[in-house]
Amino acid sequence: MLALFPAQMLNCLRRCWLLLLFIPFAAVAQYPPPIAIETEHVSLVLGVGDKFKLYQTYLGPKLAAGEKLVLYSRHEAYVPAGTDNLFEPALRVIHADGNASLALEYADVKIEKPLGNVIGDATTTTIRLRDPHYPVEVLLHFTAYFREDVIKTWTEIIHHEKKPVVLTSYASAMLHFDARQYWLSQFHGDWGEEAKQQDSQLTSGIKVIDTKLGTRAGWYQTPSFFLALNKPADETSGEVLAGSLAWTGNFRLAFEVDNQESLRLSAGINPYASEYTLPANQPFVTPEFIFTYSATGKGQASRNLHRWARRQGGTLDGTQPRPVLLNNWEATFFNFDEARLDGLMGDAARLGVDLFLLDDGWFGNKYPRNGDAQGLGDWQETKTKLPNGVGHLVQTATKEGIKFGIWLEPEMVNPKSELAEAHPDWILRQPNRPEDLYRNQLVLDLSNPKVQDFVFKTVDEQLSQGVAYVKWDCNRMISSGYSQYLGKDQSHLYVDYVRGLYNVLERVRQKHPHVPMMLCAGGGARAEYGGLKYFTEFWPSDNTDAFERVFIQWGFSNFFPANTIACHVTNWNRQQTLKFRTDVAMMGKLGYDIEVDKMTADELKFSQQAVEDYKRLSPVIWQGDLFRLRSPYEGNQVALMYVAENQAQAVVYGYSLHTRFLETVLPTRLQGLDPARRYRLTEINLLPGQKAALPAHGQTYSGDYLMKVGVLLHNSDAQPLTSHIMEATAE
Numbered sequence: 001m002l003a004l005f006p007a008q009m010l011n012c013l014r015r016c017w018l019l020l021l022f023i024p025f026a027a028v029a030q031y032p033p034p035i036a037i038e039t040e041h042v043s044l045v046l047g048v049g050d051k052f053k054l055y056q057t058y059l060g061p062k063l064a065a066g067e068k069l070v071l072y073s074r075h076e077a078y079v080p081a082g083t084d085n086l087f088e089p090a091l092r093v094i095h096a097d098g099n100a101s102l103a104l105e106y107a108d109v110k111i112e113k114p115l116g117n118v119i120g121d122a123t124t125t126t127i128r129l130r131d132p133h134y135p136v137e138v139l140l141h142f143t144a145y146f147r148e149d150v151i152k153t154w155t156e157i158i159h160h161e162k163k164p165v166v167l168t169s170y171a172s173a174m175l176h177f178d179a180r181q182y183w184l185s186q187f188h189g190d191w192g193e194e195a196k197q198q199d200s201q202l203t204s205g206i207k208v209i210d211t212k213l214g215t216r217a218g219w220y221q222t223p224s225f226f227l228a229l230n231k232p233a234d235e236t237s238g239e240v241l242a243g244s245l246a247w248t249g250n251f252r253l254a255f256e257v258d259n260q261e262s263l264r265l266s267a268g269i270n271p272y273a274s275e276y277t278l279p280a281n282q283p284f285v286t287p288e289f290i291f292t293y294s295a296t297g298k299g300q301a302s303r304n305l306h307r308w309a310r311r312q313g314g315t316l317d318g319t320q321p322r323p324v325l326l327n328n329w330e331a332t333f334f335n336f337d338e339a340r341l342d343g344l345m346g347d348a349a350r351l352g353v354d355l356f357l358l359d360d361g362w363f364g365n366k367y368p369r370n371g372d373a374q375g376l377g378d379w380q381e382t383k384t385k386l387p388n389g390v391g392h393l394v395q396t397a398t399k400e401g402i403k404f405g406i407w408l409e410p411e412m413v414n415p416k417s418e419l420a421e422a423h424p425d426w427i428l429r430q431p432n433r434p435e436d437l438y439r440n441q442l443v444l445d446l447s448n449p450k451v452q453d454f455v456f457k458t459v460d461e462q463l464s465q466g467v468a469y470v471k472w473d474c475n476r477m478i479s480s481g482y483s484q485y486l487g488k489d490q491s492h493l494y495v496d497y498v499r500g501l502y503n504v505l506e507r508v509r510q511k512h513p514h515v516p517m518m519l520c521a522g523g524g525a526r527a528e529y530g531g532l533k534y535f536t537e538f539w540p541s542d543n544t545d546a547f548e549r550v551f552i553q554w555g556f557s558n559f560f561p562a563n564t565i566a567c568h569v570t571n572w573n574r575q576q577t578l579k580f581r582t583d584v585a586m587m588g589k590l591g592y593d594i595e596v597d598k599m600t601a602d603e604l605k606f607s608q609q610a611v612e613d614y615k616r617l618s619p620v621i622w623q624g625d626l627f628r629l630r631s632p633y634e635g636n637q638v639a640l641m642y643v644a645e646n647q648a649q650a651v652v653y654g655y656s657l658h659t660r661f662l663e664t665v666l667p668t669r670l671q672g673l674d675p676a677r678r679y680r681l682t683e684i685n686l687l688p689g690q691k692a693a694l695p696a697h698g699q700t701y702s703g704d705y706l707m708k709v710g711v712l713l714h715n716s717d718a719q720p721l722t723s724h725i726m727e728a729t730a731e
């Protein structure tokens with residue numbers, strides 16, 4: 001990117017006022033030396049220059065050590081509003097005296113190793129900026145994870161004015177780019193069709209990806225993206241930044257291409273309806289923005305984020321084993337009783353899974369939860385359905401040698417519930433307007449500490465009686481939201497709600513640090529790293545049709561590791577073979593949501609073997625590196641693989657999606673193997689009596705051959721959906 005400066009300088013020469021901005025730091029002795037925030041392969045360089053402002057001068061491939069940096073004060077790193085800013089600001093402050101201008105000068109820098117549970121090298125650099133006139137300070141924090149090539153950045157805003165100030169925008173991060181072209185890959189969707197990839201070239205002006213949904217925030221847009229520089233990136237080539245905002249609420253990503261073709265990215269909480277009144281001496285801490293840069297395409301960027309998430313707390317206990325489970329939702333919906341559940345737990349044990357997860361419909365007495373119209377909020381077992389309570393179910397599970405998990409939607413309430421009757425003031429709703437129901441429910445006011453206590457107690461009670469897993473759901477957005485607790489500070493609601501939620505999750509994790517939990521929001525509407533650090537996995541979609549899941553799981557795989565993406569084998573689409581459904585679910589964190597007692601003997605045998613094989617291979621699938629080989633967006637022959645870090649083992653998947661009659665099938669080149677080693681290939685997940693169909697089955701090839709010539713992974717016949725899984729083991 002540095003190479004672009006001469007052309008842009010020429011452009012700038014046309015305007016003499018800009019000339020001033022191009023004074024190299026090196027020429028100005030009194031400025032401190034540039035600050036390099038570095039990982040193994042990436043450098044982000046900030047420097048103090050003109051007017052003692054902090055400038056971003058470089059972001060890209062790692063600069064060689066000892067290089068004399070010739071850097072320019074062109075892009076102010078974190079741009080405040082109201083002074084000389086001409087484009088999208090990072091921060092806008094209205095001071096106690098009503099003045100809405102802010103200037104930020106460099107004050108100092110601190111570099112430290114963070115405390116806490118961090119594997120490997122991570123360094124946190126904190127740069128303090130301050131306004132020369134008003135007592136306002138901004139701390140820019142950057143934690144650089146050396147081995148993962150990931151940088152996490154967030155901002156703290158603090159002031160010492162006599163009265164509160166108002167923040168009207170407060171980005172977590174601002175980054176600047178100078179390239180010939182910018183290509184954005186964004187991920188959008190709706191219920192049942194999450195994480196659809198859309199690529200576009202950014203043109204001048206602002207492209208905004210945001211949400212105003214509050215709770216089920218990522219329903220239509222996700223806060224994760226790729227930004228390719230100069231030309232579109234593919235899996236193995238191109239300069240690309242992968243970014244993700246860690247915030248379980250309203251977010252805003254703004255990409256602004258200015259008059260000089262520079263791109264300014266700001267990422268943070270959506271300031272929409274969220275002016276925040278900040279008292280003196282109380283820091284406003286923004287969410288974290290997590291990013292990585294790859295000079296070799298999106299695949300490497302994904303692998304960096306996956307490694308970071310697993311090892312550096314992006315997901316809870318990311319390097320630990322996780323239970324394979326059987327869920328009852330699609331098998332029973334609300335229609336079950338104790339005997340049926342006891343039976344299902346026996347089935348779960350026969351299948352070979354580790355845990356049975358009881359979904360919605362187990363609670364409520366005055367208003368039993370026999371459908372979604374009532375009972376939400378009354379977290380006591382329905383006596384008529386479960387006379388012996390959850391305790392009995394835990395006992396049955398223990399007898400069957402498995403664990404027991406439960407569904408909760410603790411942030412929500414049906415108006416038809418004892419909770420709503422007892423605490424009407426705990427519910428978000430407009431006092432002077434008709435009730436605005438969605439799925440017959442309303443949102444509890446998590447900004448209220450009493451509601452936080454209630455939610456904590458709800459979860460704690462379950463975990464304290466032996467429940468070993470929680471599916472935490474969130475089935476609606478905030479609309480017509482009004483908090484009785486916040487009174488005049490209604491514009492704090494969206495922010496304080498999420499902070500209240502995090503407060504509860506912190507408390508849950510202090511008391512129950514390792515219980516696995518699934519993050520669900522009617523599907524993947526909360527797939528983001530702010531929540532995921534308290535959870536072991538997320539539910540990407542209620543749509544479990546395996547064909548659809550290839551796309552949905554592919555989309556989320558760009559930013560989240562396989563051990564966090566819950567993929568269940570179901571009967572959503574019985575026309576798809578059990579093998580295809582199983583092969584697709586084995587791409588992520590395998591689970592089942594199926595009536596095991598209705599399986600044929602062969603289907604059960606096949607599934608038992610699949611669970612056994614999956615558990616054996618899970619260290620590779622969960623901890624290995626993902627290589628996306630052939631995209632469903634580019635053709636109907638899809639392939640991907642996971643490779644163990646030591647390159648001794650790999651699992652390779654081939655999905656043929658509605659292949660055409662006599663479609664040409666070429667070998668797929670593998671990636672990530674050791675060229676010098678030889679690998680034995682074995683096709684797995686075969687139905688009893690089915691012969692391996694892949695010609696490479698049972699053969700041994702060098703990694704070099706497999707990566708240069710490849711192997712056949714697809715069928716050329718006109719069958720609608722077929723699949724193969726192959727194991728590669730180094731000899």
Ligand code: GLA
Nearest residue numbers: 329359360520521522523542
């Ligand atoms: C949501 C979830 C489903 C299921 C139902 C239960 O829709 O996404 O998986 O738990 O709620 O009501």
